[in-house]
Amino acid sequence: MKRIAILVALLALVGGGWYAWREYHRTAAPTSALEAAETMTAEALLKAYTEDENAANARFNGKVLLVTGTVREVKTPENGLVDVVLETGDPLAGVVCQFAQADVPATLTAGAPARIKGVATGLLMDVVLQRCASVE
Amino acid sequence: MTRHLSLSAALLLATAACAQERYATRTGHIAFQSETPLEKIEAHNHKATSVFDVTTMAFEMAVLMKGFEFEKALMQEHFNENYVESDKYPKATFKGKVTGITAEDLKQSGSKAVTVEGELTLHGVTKPVKATGTMGLEPGGAIRASGTFTVKPEDHAITIPGMVRDNIAKEIAVTVQVDLTKL
Numbered sequence: 001m002k003r004i005a006i007l008v009a010l011l012a013l014v015g016g017g018w019y020a021w022r023e024y025h026r027t028a029a030p031t032s033a034l035e036a037a038e039t040m041t042a043e044a045l046l047k048a049y050t051e052d053e054n055a056a057n058a059r060f061n062g063k064v065l066l067v068t069g070t071v072r073e074v075k076t077p078e079n080g081l082v083d084v085v086l087e088t089g090d091p092l093a094g095v096v097c098q099f100a101q102a103d104v105p106a107t108l109t110a111g112a113p114a115r116i117k118g119v120a121t122g123l124l125m126d127v128v129l130q131r132c133a134s135v136e
Numbered sequence: 137m138t139r140h141l142s143l144s145a146a147l148l149l150a151t152a153a154c155a156q157e158r159y160a161t162r163t164g165h166i167a168f169q170s171e172t173p174l175e176k177i178e179a180h181n182h183k184a185t186s187v188f189d190v191t192t193m194a195f196e197m198a199v200l201m202k203g204f205e206f207e208k209a210l211m212q213e214h215f216n217e218n219y220v221e222s223d224k225y226p227k228a229t230f231k232g233k234v235t236g237i238t239a240e241d242l243k244q245s246g247s248k249a250v251t252v253e254g255e256l257t258l259h260g261v262t263k264p265v266k267a268t269g270t271m272g273l274e275p276g277g278a279i280r281a282s283g284t285f286t287v288k289p290e291d292h293a294i295t296i297p298g299m300v301r302d303n304i305a306k307e308i309a310v311t312v313q314v315d316l317t318k319l
Binding site for chain 1: 163183185199203208209210212216222223226227
């Protein structure tokens with residue numbers, strides 16, 4: 001009986017240690033594999049932030065969004081990152097989708113339709129989505 | 137309908153009349169690092185907004201707290217949920233003034249040592265900050281500025297639990313680099 005108790009305690013210790021190690025070293029899951037909390041146009045997303053930023057922060061920040069629209073501009077890679085800016089109808093503000101350079105498909109060019117999943121981080125000059133992935 | 141204008145968009149509009157005097161970026165890089173014998177923590181944000189007025193030497197930055205990316209997801213979650221409470225305080229801002237360089241210096245290539253003094257608002261608490269760095273005109277016409285400063289979490293009412301206090305530096309080193317283009 002005592003041996004079984006020791007064995008159970010050891011297993012719990014090893015299991016707990018393995019879980020803690022795995023959790024400590026966990027990296028962010030690829031956005032392409034995550035389900036979007038909401039789907040909307042780039043124009044509607046910017047409008048939501050500019051009309052009531054606090055409400056939009058609470059509703060979107062930290063969540064995966066699927067945003068649709070037209071590509072306004074694809075910016076030159078910098079630090080291995082590429083910004084794909086979606087048209088919003090407002091020349092001063094866009095929805096900026098930050099991609100890892102390797103994740104930007106060749107089809108995402110100015111004027112092309114886009115469906116992009118990304119994690120919303122908030123509004124500065126633009127609404128910013130990070131860890132973006134293009135969706136077919 | 138109350139239409140919100142972000143700090144930077146407002147500055148863009150307000151400065152339209154004298155745009156040639158102002159430089160700005162939407163892709164500033166801010167990184168911070170905490171290093172202790174127990175753990176090294178580093179995070180990067182490549183989406184800082186900054187506006188610099190060459191005439192007055194006023195320098196402003198804003199950054200989204202959820203935009204800081206860590207190597208480890210757990211650290212990023214703790215940073216946002218437990219430390220900076222980014223749901224409650226989604227942005228950090230800095231407003232200050234650059235000294236050590238003149239508008240004339242910025243008409244020719246080459247960088248100079250500068251000091252930037254101002255106020256940092258982080259976690260809803262505003263404190264004075266002094267950064268040292270360099271600023272100068274790049275061959276392509278952009279103004280490149282880079283600098284470093286330190287932040288004490290407790291100065292901004294950021295509470296570090298006792299269990300991990302030794303894992304996090306008492307002073308967090310912050311580095312900033314911006315390539316500002318003419319508006």
